[in-house]
Amino acid sequence: MNSMRALLAVVLLLGVGTAPLAAQQPSPTLDEVEALTRDGRTVEARAKLAQWWQELGPKASRRDTQRGLWLRGQLTPDATQAQLDFRRLVVEYPGGPYSDLALLRLAQAAHASGDSATAAEQVAQLVREYPSSPVRREAEAWLATAGPVPAPVAGALPPDSARVAVDTARAPVNAVRAATDTARAPADTMRATAPQPGAAQFTVQLGAFSTVGRAGALLAEVTRAGFEGRLVRVQGSDLVRVRVGTFDSAEGAETILEQLRDRGFPGTVSRDAHREERVAR
Helix, strand or coil: CHHHHHHHHHHHHHHHHHHHHHHCCCCCCHHHHHHHHHCCCHHHHHHHHHHHHHHCHHHCCHHHHHHHHHHHHHHCCCHHHHHHHHHHHHHHCCCCCCHHHHHHHHHHHHHHCCCHHHHHHHHHHHHHHCCCCHHHHHHHHHHHHHCCCCHHHHCCCCHHHHCCCCCCCCCCHHHCCCCCCCCCCCHHHCCCCCCCCCCCCEEEEEEEECCHHHHHHHHHHHHHCCCCEEEEEECCCCCEEEEEEEECCHHHHHHHHHHHHHCCCCCEEECCHHHEEECCC
């Protein structure tokens, strides 16, 4: 009888001791958020990141705060929130690991909303403050080919459509700087050419890479997700771009872009499909 009571007491003690542990859920990590993003599980990544900001954000290190801002700027469907996060990276953390990339995103958002002058100013700031950054080369190459946004297009493109993947799509976000080793093409060879009458100008770009191998890896993921993509170069640039679709209007491209984002592929609408040259794999 005494042994039974002793056994019952042990069971009760174990139950009391383990119940709180079983009920506790560990706080999410930024590594988990990035892993979910790479797997295309965007909704789950957003939820984990929101939990991280609530539980760990207030006491996070300076570097983790920057990483959290960068992730939220990339993942949020709210264009205003994205721009606020990117501006914080630029203003509060100058010289940080994501500040030059944040400047590029702000420039692309400005251009997509029709403000090409602000886009040029932000690229100039990037060049001035980060002269040795590989993101600088990509920003200058992008600006040289972007051109001014016509008035009808400016109203059709929301600012958050400008979050383009520059050798970063589906890659670990904390490795994004190393992945932007894109070669800069001379600006005088990158002037836009006039589209042919009736030519579809708009397309969705998911990434710009310095090698065919990297671009092909992203293209394979896009194909597995059920989209028909292609590898191209644009006249005057050596970057290999991963693109989906050609459209006569920005609205058509935006529709596909939203579907791609839902599957975890960030991208942007480009209007130079008429200048593409196919790349053989």
